[in-house]
Amino acid sequence: MAERLLEVEHLQLYFPIKRGVIVDRTVGNVHAVDDVSLTLDEGETLGIVGESGCGKTTLSRSIVRLLEPTDGAIRFRGRDITKSGRRELQPVRRELQMVFQDPQASLNPRKRVGQIVGAPLQLHGASAKEIERKVRELLGRVGLNPEHVNRFPHEFSGGQRQRIGIARALAVEPKLIMLDEPVSALDVSIQAQVINLLDDLQDDFGLSYVFVAHDLSVVRHVSDRIAVMYLGKIVESSPSEELYTKPIHPYTVGLLGAIPIPDPRQNRARRRLVVSGEPPNPIDPPSGCRFRTRCPRATEICSQVEPQLTEYANGHVAACHHPLNVTQAEIASARRSPLSPVSAGEDAPDFVEGHDAAAAAVADHNLS
Amino acid sequence: MAIDPATPDTGTGAIRTASGDSVVAAEPGGGAPAAGIGPYRLARRRLRRNKVALAFGALFAIIVILCFCAPLYADHIAHTGPNDNHVTEKVTVGGKEKDVVSVSGLPIGPTWQGRFLLGADQNGRDLAVRLLYGGRNSLEVGFIATFITMILATIVGLAAGYYRGVVDGVLARILDLIWAYPVVLLGIALGTSLALGGLSIGPIEVSGNSLFVPAVIIGVVYIPYVAKPIRGQVLGLREKEFVDAARVQGASSLRIMAREILPNVASTLIVFLPLMIANxxxxEAALSYLGAGIQPPNPSWGTMISDGIRLIPSAIHLTFVPGAMLVLAVLGINVFGDGVRDALDPRARVKIKEKETDKVSDDPVEFAVEH
Structure with a gap:
């Protein structure tokens, strides 16, 4: 079995809202990431999806320690890096890199490509000659002309710039790369190229990815496992294909229904579970299940008891009182997942009576 | 087709990654040289096309060169020093002997010859020699002061904008304190007190009549005018993703400030440079005129104007010559500075053949400096 690379346990990140004339008082917190646990093995790709503002970017940034988590633990190769200082992090940085969302903003406009890609090498003490050689090699590897080392970022197209960003992340030969919506800012045709490049690099260098995106169709292609986030929490997590064929959480079904089908007739014909409305305010999230305010299946219990992340067969995990697409037998064998938030309690998973009838009714809503 | 380093892709050819994905390189305008066209190169090109700015820059450069050649002029042409009295001497102009300073106390006007080219002052000193030496002093003070302003303002602006919070608060209050006083008033106050007592910071002793006293004063009073805009820019830049990228690589705060942020505010500093020299x-001229700058008998344009002011009706050359020199020097550097700003300002968007527009966007900065 592959080595466990990254463990995130009960990670919380609250942004305090401060108010005050001279001395700031904290008047509330934005629950950007609220008790998220996840694991990642070597060579694996974990996709994280969710709509805007659900905390997926915050999660990825706190894992690379760009943001200070409020609580919880991040372990990289079993080593706790939650509170490490810059110097302690240095060896971890070598193995843990990041590719950013906006290829325009993530490259310094005043630096040449060679300097940008060579910067991490320089930081980790490579010689000038070594850097020169490595930068050319990297540029070639990501599909750019190695002769372009002396150019500036503004001389490249969006896709090429993202390739530069990927080359920079690759420079120190990392094990894990956080991809924070790496293709969201690109044209669809370029998206495919960049994703294929990432796929190839993964095979060649044995990389692991955490791939953050708001687009399920993008994530499907690259991920081994996918976690769906809603309002700071993971609501469902499963092996990649199973999420598409057998979604358990109503929110996941809604997300899947939002993927457009290129054929308009088919698109019109399908029955969708539509998630309407806006996500609730993360400063004051709803009690119980956070999705209940928009969930077509919500009942009394959803507002009172926070659903646990429940582990079904095949490592499929979901937090819902009214699970979809599960048989009676599966429910009987389900048990509380160790990734479940602390606030959801330690008791055995609780299900509402008559769930299977409701499940069967909504199961039809599920797209192919 | 494999990547061929010899031929830069032109946008029509496709290069392939090792996996076989074909990638169309979206390069505008083909055949660009391998060396990138950076923002500064674009700015230089624009500046080169601005002949007016270049002419005024050249004017300033000529004045600077002349002033720094003052000792040569004094030794080989005028044969006198800037502080040498010739009150009782006579000079031959056009075959006739004339008093350098007449019995009634009027100094001689321009002779248009080696000695007393531009005339003499009340003390019988060669005005042209004093003009060049005075210019040298004025320019030295201007350059040193600007250097001090730039260095300190950059450090203050970077620290305040990058660290924010307490550091920003403390620095901002100090800057406000300097800013609260009118520049000239603060200069006079500091100038008169330091001219009397001199300056001693630890082991460094600066006597009251040293050039460094006005230079330091002028350098300090202008810090807020540069530091505040720099701080504003840094506040925006520190939130950019390339700063996060540097942090993920493990760069320290100092390194991020020096390597990532400083290059992005450098163009602002470059624009400020000539304008601050002019200011x-x-x-310096204002302070020297008021007696709080360069101390007599050292010449400077300000002290020369001040010396000649009482003789305006009878010997206007005493004020006109240094005054004109001051105007030319400041005008030259100012117009050149405007040209530099236009060249660096992306809003100018001067088209340079084909499609080489500058995509790098900088926040527009106001460069007005009040007095």
């Missing part, structure tokens, strides 16, 4: 020269 510093003007302020």
């Amino acid at each position: 510093a020269i003007l302020l």
Whole structure:
């Protein structure tokens, strides 16, 4: 079995809202990431999806320690890096890199490509000659002309710039790369190229990815496992294909229904579970299940008891009182997942009576 | 087709990654040289096309060169020093002997010859020699003051904008304190007190009549005018993703400030440079005129104007010559500075053949400096 690379346990990140004339008082917190646990093995790709503002970017940034988590633990190769200082992090940085969302903003406009890609090498003490050689090699590897080392970022197209960003992340030969919506800012045709490049690099260098995106169709292609986030929490997590064929959480079904089908007739014909409305305010999230305010299946219990992340067969995990697409037998064998938030309690998973009838009714809503 | 380093892709050819994905390189305008066209190269090109700015820059450069050649002129042409009295001497102009300073106390006007080219002052000193030496002093003070302003303002602006919070608060209050006083008033206050007592910071002793006293004063009073815009830019830049990228690589705060942020505010500093030199020269003249700058008998344009002011009706050359020199120098550097700003300002968007527009966007910065 592959080595466990990254463990995130009960990670919380609250942004305090401060108010005050001279001395700031904290008047509330934005629950950007609220008790998220996840694991990642070597060579694996974990996709994280969710709509805007659900905390997926915050999660990825706190894992690379760009943001200070409020609580919880991040372990990289079993080593706790939650509170490490810059110097302690240095060896971890070598193995843990990041590719950013906006290829325009993530490259310094005043630096040449060679300097940008060579910067991490320089930081980790490579010689000038070594850097020169490595930068050319990297540029070639990501599909750019190695002769372009002396150019500036503004001389490249969006896709090429993202390739530069990927080359920079690759420079120190990392094990894990956080991809924070790496293709969201690109044209669809370029998206495919960049994703294929990432796929190839993964095979060649044995990389692991955490791939953050708001687009399920993008994530499907690259991920081994996918976690769906809603309002700071993971609501469902499963092996990649199973999420598409057998979604358990109503929110996941809604997300899947939002993927457009290129054929308009088919698109019109399908029955969708539509998630309407806006996500609730993360400063004051709803009690119980956070999705209940928009969930077509919500009942009394959803507002009172926070659903646990429940582990079904095949490592499929979901937090819902009214699970979809599960048989009676599966429910009987389900048990509380160790990734479940602390606030959801330690008791055995609780299900509402008559769930299977409701499940069967909504199961039809599920797209192919 | 494999990547061929010899031929830069032109946008029509496709290069392939090792996996076989074909990638169309979206390069505008083909055949660009391998060396990138950076923002500064674009700015230089624009500046080169601005002949007016270049002419005024050349004017300033000529004045600077002349002033720094003052000792040569004094030794080989005028044969006198800037502080040498010739009150009782006579000079031959056009075959006739004339008093350098007449019995009634009127100094001689321009002779248009080696000695007393531009005439003499009340003390019988060669005005042309004093003009060049005075210019050298004025320019030295201007350059040193600008250097001090730039260095300190950059450090203050970077620290305040990058660290924010307490550091920003403390620095901002100090800057406000300097800013609260009118520049000239603060200069006079500091100038008169330091001219009397001199300056001693630890082991460094600066006597009251040293050039460094006005230079330091002028340098300090202008810090807020540069530091505040720099701080504003840094506040925006520190939130950019390339700063996060540097942090993920493990770069320290100092390294991020020096390597990532400083290059992005450098163009602002470059624009400020000539304008601050002009301001510093003007302020030096004002302070010297008021007696709080360069101390007599050292010449400077300001002290020369001040010396000649009482003789305006009878010997206007005493004020006109240094005054004109001051105007030319400041005008030259100012117009050149405007040209530099236009060249660096992306809003100018001067088209340079084909499609080489500058995509790098900088926040527009106001460069007005009040007095």
